[in-house]
Amino acid sequence: MTTSPLRVGLIGTGRISDLHAIEYLQNPDARIVALCDRDTAQAKSKAAAWGIRDVAVDDDIDAFLARPDLDLVEILLPHHLHLPVALKAMAAGKIVSLQKPMCLNLEEADQLVAAAEAHDRPVKIFENFIFYPPVMKARALIDEGAIGTPLSIRIKSNPARSATAWEVPAAANAWRQETGHAGGGPLVFDDGHHKFALAWHFMGNPSEVHAFIGDCEGPGGIRFDAQSMVSFRFPGNRVGNLEIVYSPGMELMTQHYAQDDRVEITGTAGVIFINGGHGRLGATPPVTLYRDGALTTYDVPSGWEHSFIQSTRHYINALKTGGAPVLTAAEGRQVLRFALAAEQSAREGRTIRLDV
Ligand SMILES: NC(=O)c1ccc[n+]([C@@H]2O[C@H](COP(=O)([O-])OP(=O)(O)OC[C@H]3O[C@@H](n4cnc5c(N)ncnc54)[C@H](O)[C@@H]3O)[C@@H](O)[C@H]2O)c1
Incomplete structure (x- = not known):
């Protein structure tokens, strides 16, 4: 069902991307192959800091999602972009990991849950604590x-x-x-x-x-x-x-x-x-x-970084073994509602x- 190692792309290379990258960089079952950020200079400097100089860098989310060499996208964007980008990523057939909160309100959350449940690949709402x-x-x-x-x-x-x-x-x-x-x-x-x-x-x-x-x-x-x-x-x-x-x-x-x-x-x-x-x-x-x-x-x-490492490791294992992501979209909606x-x-x- 999935390529091994998983070919991973990060959308958003801002503050929190450093902690998301750690497990993808060290886990033999995953490999970061591409980065997307409207600030391409920042994305390139992150790639250099993470020691992945041969990685592709894009500034356009649609072009990025059209890449056939990406299995999983990690969405690390401001919250108002979560729903539209997650929907596009699903439409492009990607495995999705979307940072919390999944979106801005329950109407958006309902759309996201419906799309995730109809998608034939796993969708995770990333909650590391x-x-x-x-x-x-x-x-x-x-x-x-x-x-x-x-x-x-x-x-x-x-x-x-x-x-x-x-x-x-x-x-x-x-x-x-x-x-x-x-x-x-x-x-x-x-x-x-x-x-x-x-x-x-x-x-x-x-x-x-x-x-x-x-x-x-x-x-x-x-x-x-x-x-x-x-x-x-x-x-x-x-x-x-x-x-x-x-x-x-x-x-x-x-x-x-x-x-x-x-x-x-x-x-x-x-x-x-x-x-x-x-x-x-x-x-x-x-x-x-x-x-x-x-x-x-x-x-x-x-160290707080361990919460990211463990969360990402759990998802990579779940993708290998067919287990459920934590959180599922429906669970993400429950926390958002709270x-x-x-x-x-x-x-x-x-x-x-x-x-x-
Ligand atoms: N789990 C945690 O503990 C934790 C901690 C911090 C942030 N977060 C979450 O991570 C996400 C990102 O937060 P951050 O602090 O890294 O924010 P940030 O502002 O540092 O990074 C966001 C990045 O998105 C890029 N971006 C914005 N619009 C774009 C567009 N249209 N196309 C391409 N790139 C675009 C920006 O250039 C920036 O690099 C948020 O959802 C936030 O809630 C989670």
Whole structure:
């Protein structure tokens, strides 16, 4: 069904493409053969940095998708381009991996799900946080019964500052400030997708969502949708929340975005702490379990790049073995609906019911 190695093309060679490239560059079952970006100088310099100098570079998405030597396209574009480019990629017969959020609203999501389900090749919505090794460890512990039945998930996103953070180009921030391009705020909707995906991964679909969304000046004069608080209820008397706080004067450790992410999952018999995400506060252990009066720590790879490596590796294996992508388009729609409910709740000042 698929060529081996898979011939991969990236559409969009902006900030996040560096982390997408890693597994394709090292996995023997895949090979990056072409790059597409309207900024071809940037695409060429990425190719050089990744050591793939013989790669084809295109500035036109239609011409790129017409290439017969591409099996899989990884779509890494601003959100308003997700639906049209994903539809074109499917029409061109490609295997598709589309970055989160799959699109801007549920009408678009319905179109994408219908097209993906009619497409005869797999379509993945790329959500890496659920493949972050500390998250995978927490999930394995929960599945073994380590905390009993999970009753609550508490997620903290804490953007701050970091001398070691990677540089984010002004252009990557600019489209995120436009609702028509981004679909929602940079922290609650865009980065929030990962946090809603975590809540969904550990607790399932919420029945109710309520949000307060703040507004403040972020780094470089951009607007941040902080301080914010989203709370959710799940069927079976289970709850959760996402709290977003910007701490401009707090230094943290990261190689990527200047943001710390912490998760606490409380069950009937214990608590699991995931002590980081993009970054961390000092040398915290990646995962801590409290149970029966004792704390146990787990040391698993905690660089954020591992979430991309594991997610891409899972897809390449799924393509080889016929397994389902994670997320499917239908699952991507569930996470999108969760994120959109938070935006709608704050806008309308009311709780949004998702179980009706
Ligand atoms: N999974 C994660 O943790 C994560 C993190 C960051 C970004 N993302 C997602 O990745 C995607 C890209 O984000 P980014 O931060 O890399 O953005 P970016 O702005 O750095 O990169 C987007 C790239 O698309 C190119 N582009 C825009 N319009 C184009 C067009 N019409 N034709 C060709 N090229 C075009 C731009 O030149 C740019 O290089 C978004 O969907 C974002 O939500 C995911």
